[in-house]
Each structure stands twice: as C-alpha cells, then as structure tokens.
Amino acid sequence: MGAKFRNQRQKDLEDLFFQNFSKSEPIRILDVGGAAYFWDNSSLPALPNIEIVLLNLQEEQILNPKFKSVVGDATNMPEFEENSFDLVFSNSVIEHLYTWENQQKMANEIMRVGKKHFIQTPNRYFPVEAHYAIPFAQYFPASLLYFLLTKTKLSRLQKWDPKAAQQYLDEIRLLDQTEMQALFPGSNMYLEKFMGMIKSISAHNLA
Template structure:
C-alpha cells in the first residue's frame, strides 16, 4: 500500500478500527447512547447505513432495518434486515409509520442530491418514527471530510474536479477530470442553518474538534 492510501486509511476510513474517522464515529455513538439510553430495546430504521455498522456497534438495538441503494447486503441475523431503496422516497421503504421507534442516519443527507431531495429525505425521517438522529459533516468545518482537504468545499466545482484527480487522500480514486466532476457533484455539505430548517423542533448537537463544529446532528428524542 502506498503512502497516500495508508494515510487515507489512518485518517478517513471509518471501517478501519484505529483510524481517526473510526474514533470520531465511536464518540458520536456514545452521544447517541446518551440521547437514547433505551436503544437496546428500540426498533431502528437506518437510512444510508449498513448491517456491518450495527454488528460492530457497542449496543445492538432490538431490531434494525438498514436502507440504501447497495444490493450486496443480505444479513443472516434475525434482528437485522436490509432494504434496497431510495431513502428519499417513502413509498419504497416497505414499512409503514409506527414500525420504528428511531430513525438513524449518518453522513447521508449531504449525498442525496440537492435541496428538494434533502427536503424529501427529511419528510421520510419524520414520518418513519417519532425520534431521529440525523448526522452530517458541517459545511463550515475548515477541512472537507471526504477528501481531507482544507477549504475544498468552497472551491469552484471545476477546480475541485481538477484537484480530485490528483489529490492523494481522496476517498475514491478517479483518473479523469470528467469522472472527478461526477464524483464531487455527489457531495453537497449542509450547514447548521439548513439542518435546523429541514428539522424544525429538533435539537442541533455539534460534534466539536479543537473547539470547532466538525459535524452536526439533528436530534429528536
């Protein structure tokens, strides 16, 4: 493994147990447990999540359904289910309101594609359960988390695309500017103001690093 890929694993890969990203995710999970101390007995809908996340979690809920567009997941556990569906379209979820106690979503809302899609996603969250935890990287944290690049999110799109094709810490390597353009356009970081607008009445919790708000979470308990 070359140096750039090794650095990516150590810093930005949440699936690497000792990576910086994995440690931050563990800290957020502790806050999730503080907000929802009965998590072990709850029925959870995880929008954008994976079964592996819950297998490795310190607390397993009574039942979890993960929803994303990836068909590769087919959990064997009786308490885990996976649905291939669009998290912004309530009709595709295959469940009715009342089936879940809590909606969890980590780092998905910035990828769904535009403000109207984010509104649709928020409506799905509110309809699916009485409580939610919706986390997303803070747009105004100085380091863009997907590329581990200072100020990257504030650059023009074409400039970002040119840099991504050469940037060694990108989360997924691309080799042409057009492929890089397609990649950067899938990320639209959300501000505190927009998250509060999308989830009125929710508490906005700030995960801080060095005194700065690294990620933001809309929480309704």
C-alpha cells in the same frame, strides 16, 4: 480521527436512546444508507428484541439475523408506515442527495416513519472537507476540484477514478447548522467539535 468521533457519537447516541427506551422492550431501528458493520461497536444489536433495517439503493449482505436489508429511496419510503420505527438513524447520507429539495424530502420521510431520529452530516464550514480530506475544497470551483481529485494524490494520497470523482461532485451538497435546524424543526443539535470548530452536526429528538 473520524473513527474516534464516530465511536463517541455512537456512545452518546446510546446514552440518549436509553433515556427513551427500555432494553427489554421490542425496538425497531431504520438506518438510512447504513451498513451492518457500522453497528459493530454498538450495544444495540445485542438487545433481545431489536430489529435494525438497513435502507440502501442496493441490497446489503447480512449475516446477523437482527439486521434486515431493504432496497429503497431515502427521499420516498412508501413501504414504511407512519411511526413504524422507534428510531431512524443516518450517518453522512443526507449531504449526498444533489439538491435541497431532495434533502427536504428525506427529512420529511424520516420524521414521518420514525418516532425518534438521529441524523448526522458533516458541517459545510469545517475547514477540511470531509469527503475529500482537502482543506477548503468545498469552496473550490468544480473544475479545479475535479482536476485535484483525478490528477493528483492530494485527496487521501490517491488519485480518484474520474467517474467516481464526477459522481461525488454532482451529488454532494453540504449542510450547515441553520439548514439542519430547518430540515428538522424542533430537533436538538448534537455538535462535534475539533479545536473549537464544528466538525459535524446531528439533528435529534431524543433528549
């Protein structure tokens, strides 16, 4: 189901993107926290004059010359000048920043370095928590969720490594539509729905 939503989101992103940019002009994209394989089903890497910069805490292995890996911090990007990218994209990263303050810093940096943006995050209030695939896990006490992750196979039919489980519990701060609107004022909200419920939220200024 997740792959189906990602593919549709990517198609809709491209439809919106080409309302703003020509396929023949030079285009520079920053993917915050991204990987090259995410773009495998996209038509964007096939454009003649495109560069996609992947910003991560560690260097990514790159095989396609149209991609570039940069080591950096999503909350502080002094290596990039204002409006140096035509599009800043990010998929399920902004909820991994521990605090609201860090999420604000990331949003501000995205709007500083990018002319356009498309930033996706799971919806806090969707019944199935996206990272653990456990219904209503976002409402559990941290100690109970840690126990379920490390001692049972309720999360994706496997037991989590204790360090990985604690890391996720520490870093994830889920967002809702109101907070995304506050982080990206003036942006449109692209809402993905499942059975009438909002599964994920993307803030963008492409329309």
